[in-house]
Amino acid sequence: xxxxxxxxxxxxxxxxxxxxxxxxxxxxLETLTAREVALSYHVFDDALREVHRFAMRDSLxxxxxxxxxxxxxxxxxxxSDTVAVFPLYLTINYGGDTNIxxxxxxxxxxxxxxxxxxxxxxxxxxxxxxxxxxxxQFRIDGTVxxxxxxxNSDGYMMFDWxxxxxxxxxxxxxxxxxxxxxxxxxxxxSFESQSNxxxxxxxxxxxxxxxxxxxxxFENEITNPYVADYSCQWFxxxxxxxxxxxxxxxxxxxxxTTECDNLLIERRNNTYLEVEIPY
Amino acid sequence: MxxxxxxxxxxxxxxxxxxxxxxxxxxxxxxxxETTKGHFVIMGRKNFDSIPExxxxxxxxxxxxxxxxxxxxxxxxxxxxSIEAGxxxxxxxxxxxxxxxxxxxxxxxxxxxxxxxxxTHIDAHPEGDTYFPEFNKDEWTSExxxxxxxxxxHNHAFTTFVYTRKS
Numbered sequence: 001x002x003x004x005x006x007x008x009x010x011x012x013x014x015x016x017x018x019x020x021x022x023x024x025x026x027x028x029l030e031t032l033t034a035r036e037v038a039l040s041y042h043v044f045d046d047a048l049r050e051v052h053r054f055a056m057r058d059s060l061x062x063x064x065x066x067x068x069x070x071x072x073x074x075x076x077x078x079x080s081d082t083v084a085v086f087p088l089y090l091t092i093n094y095g096g097d098t099n100i101x102x103x104x105x106x107x108x109x110x111x112x113x114x115x116x117x118x119x120x121x122x123x124x125x126x127x128x129x130x131x132x133x134x135x136x137q138f139r140i141d142g143t144v145x146x147x148x149x150x151x152n153s154d155g156y157m158m159f160d161w162x163x164x165x166x167x168x169x170x171x172x173x174x175x176x177x178x179x180x181x182x183x184x185x186x187x188x189x190s191f192e193s194q195s196n197x198x199x200x201x202x203x204x205x206x207x208x209x210x211x212x213x214x215x216x217x218f219e220n221e222i223t224n225p226y227v228a229d230y231s232c233q234w235f236x237x238x239x240x241x242x243x244x245x246x247x248x249x250x251x252x253x254x255x256x257t258t259e260c261d262n263l264l265i266e267r268r269n270n271t272y273l274e275v276e277i278p279y
Numbered sequence: 280m281x282x283x284x285x286x287x288x289x290x291x292x293x294x295x296x297x298x299x300x301x302x303x304x305x306x307x308x309x310x311x312x313e314t315t316k317g318h319f320v321i322m323g324r325k326n327f328d329s330i331p332e333x334x335x336x337x338x339x340x341x342x343x344x345x346x347x348x349x350x351x352x353x354x355x356x357x358x359x360x361s362i363e364a365g366x367x368x369x370x371x372x373x374x375x376x377x378x379x380x381x382x383x384x385x386x387x388x389x390x391x392x393x394x395x396x397x398x399t400h401i402d403a404h405p406e407g408d409t410y411f412p413e414f415n416k417d418e419w420t421s422e423x424x425x426x427x428x429x430x431x432x433h434n435h436a437f438t439t440f441v442y443t444r445k446s
Contacts, residue, residue: 224316224339237338239316253313255305258334261432265309270441272313272425274306 033244034252034266034275036168036212037220040177041235042262042277043135044144044163045204045228047111050092051128051146052230053197055119060084062119073101088115097134103233105279109133120157122150136279138173142166149182157185166210173278174213181206181222188230202228204238219243220252232260234277242266281376282366282392285314286411287399287437293407295382298329301405302435306427310439311380314397315340319369319377321362324351326382343368345385362388383409390414396442399425403435419444 053071055061060079075095079088090113094101097108110131117124128144142165149158159182166177181204188200203225211217219242226238237257242250251267252275262277287307288294295301316339324346327335335353336342342356343365351358359365362385369377379389390396390412396419398411425439 237312239313239339251313253309253316255309256312256334257338258331259305259308261305263305263309263432265306265313267313270422270424272310272439274425274427 031266031273031275032214033212033216033218034242034250034264034273035277036173036175037177037208037210037218037240037242038235038252038254038264038275038277039138039173040166040168040175040179040208040210041204041226042279043138043140043168044142044166044177044179045235046105046135046233047128047130047133047140048144048146048161049197049228049230050107050111051090051113051126052200054090054092055113055115055126056197058090060088061090061115071101073099073107075099084118086115086117089113090115094133105233106136107134109139120148122148124148138168138170138279140166140168142177146183152184157189159183159185161204161206163208172213175210177208177210179206179208181208183228184225198231200230202230204228204235216244223251226254227257229257229260234260234262235264236260280366280370280374281394282379282389283376283395283397284379284386284390284393285311285397286381286386287311287401288411289401289403289405289407291404291407292410292413293405294386294411295329295409296405296407298325301407302401302403304399304401304427304433304435304437306425306433307399307401307437307439310399310425312339315378315380319343319365319372319374320380321345321359321365321369321377321385322380323382323385324348326380326385327353327356329382341369341372381409383411387412394444397424397439398442399437399439401435401437416442 073094076093079090081088092111094107099108100106111133112129114127126146130140133140145162147160149160152158161181161183163179168175184203186201186203205222205225207221209219220240222240224239226235229236235254238254240252242252248268253265264275266273266275286294319341321343324344327344336356344356344358345362345365347360379385419442421440421442424441428436
C-alpha cells in the first residue's frame with residue numbers, strides 16, 4: 001500500500017510542479033521575436049540614414065561643397081567646427097516631442113555623430129550615440145560604429161556597421177540588440193547624385209543577436225542582403241534566418257523590392273506568418 | 280524535380296487585367312518572394328513585360344522567359360522557345376522545385392504536369408481578362424499555409440493553400 005501511495009504522490013508532484021508543456025508564449029506564436037528583430041534593424045538603420053543625409057550634404061563632412069539642412073523636423077543641426085579639422089562632431093537635435101518629419105515619422109531628442117575624417121574617405125570611423133532620442137514611440141540607446149572600408153572589387157563603397165549595447169524601449173518593449181554587419185552602397189553614389197540621398201541603395205549583410213521583450217535570446221543571420229532603398233523608409237527586400245533557442249527555425253523575408261511597407265513574412269516550414277513592424 | 284504553379288486567384292478565377300493585378304496585397308507578394316526565392320521561375324513573355332522594368336528580372340531567383348519571338352531580348356534572363364525547354368533548363372541546373380508564375384496561357388499548358396500548386400485565394404470578384412485554369416481539387420490534397428484579413432493596406436482577405444497532387 002505504501003509504495004502505491006508514494007507512487008501516486010510522486011506522480012501528483014511531478015505533474016503539478018514539474019510539467020514541461022510549452023505555452024504559446026514559449027513557442028513565440030505571436031511572431032514577437034521577428035517583429036522585434038525587424039524593429040531593431042529599422043530604428044538603427046534609420047538613425048544611420050539621418051546621419052548619412054546630413055553628411056552627404058555638408059561640405060565639412062563630405063566633398064560635395066553643399067551645406068544644407070535636410071529635414072523640417074530638425075530643430076538644430078550643426079558640426080562642431082567650421083574648418084575641416086577632424087575629429088568633427090555632428091549634432092542633430094530634433095527638439096521636443098511634436099516633430100513630425102518629412103517622411104511622416106516622429107523623431108525627438110538628439111543624435112550625435114563623431115567623424116574621424118571625411119565621410120567618404122576610406123578608414124573614416126563614424127561613432128553615433130543617442131541622447132534621449134526617440135523614433136516614434138521607441139527610445140533608442142546604444143553606440144553605432146560605422147567604418148568606411150573603401151571600395152570593393154566591384155567599385156562599390158563598403159562600410160562596416162557595428163551596433164554595441166543597442167537598447168530599444170517603449171510600451172511593452174524592451175529589446176537588447178547588437179549586430180555586426182557590412183553595408184554596400186550599390187546605387188546612388190555618383191558625383192552628380194551625391195546630394196540626392198533618396199536614390200541611394202545599400203545592401204546589408206551580417207549577423208545580429210539580442211534578447212526580446214520577454215527575455216528570450218535570438219540570433220538573426222542575413223542570408224540574402226537586406227535592401228535599404230532610401231526612397232523607402234523600410235527594407236524592401238532581403239531574407240534572414242532567425243534562431244531562437246529550442247524553437248523551430250524561422251526565415252524572415254522583406255519582399256521583392258517592389259513594395260514599400262512595414263511588413264515582412266516569417267516562414268516556419270510550410271507556415272507563413274505576417275509580421276508588422278511597429279512605429 | 281518538383282514542378283509547381285504559383286498564383287493569386289480571385290473567386291471568379293481572375294488573375295489579371297490589362298497586364299496588371301486587379302488587387303494590391305503586399306503580404307501575398309512577400310509570400311511569393313519567400314516561396315520562390317532561390318528557385319527557377321518560368322513565365323510567359325507578357326507576364327515578364329507586366330513586371331515594372333525597375334523590378335525585373337525578379338531578383339534572387341533565375342528567371343526563364345518563354346517566348347517564340349526570336350528577337351526578344353532582356354538582360355539577365357534565360358529565354359526559352361517552349362515551356363518544356365524551360366523546365367529542362369531548370370532540371371539541367373539541378374533545380375529541386377521549379378515555379379511556373381504565369382500568365383494564364385502558361386498555367387493552362389502546365390497544370391497537367393504540375394506536382395504542386397500554390398494558390399492565394401482572394402476574396403474578390405474583379406473584372407479581368409486573364410484567368411487561372413479550372414482544376415479538379417479531388418485530385419489534390421490541400422494545406423492552408425497563410426491567411427490574411429482585410430486591413431489598411433489589404434483591401435481583400437485571402438487564404439493561401441498548397442495543393443499537392445495525389446499519387
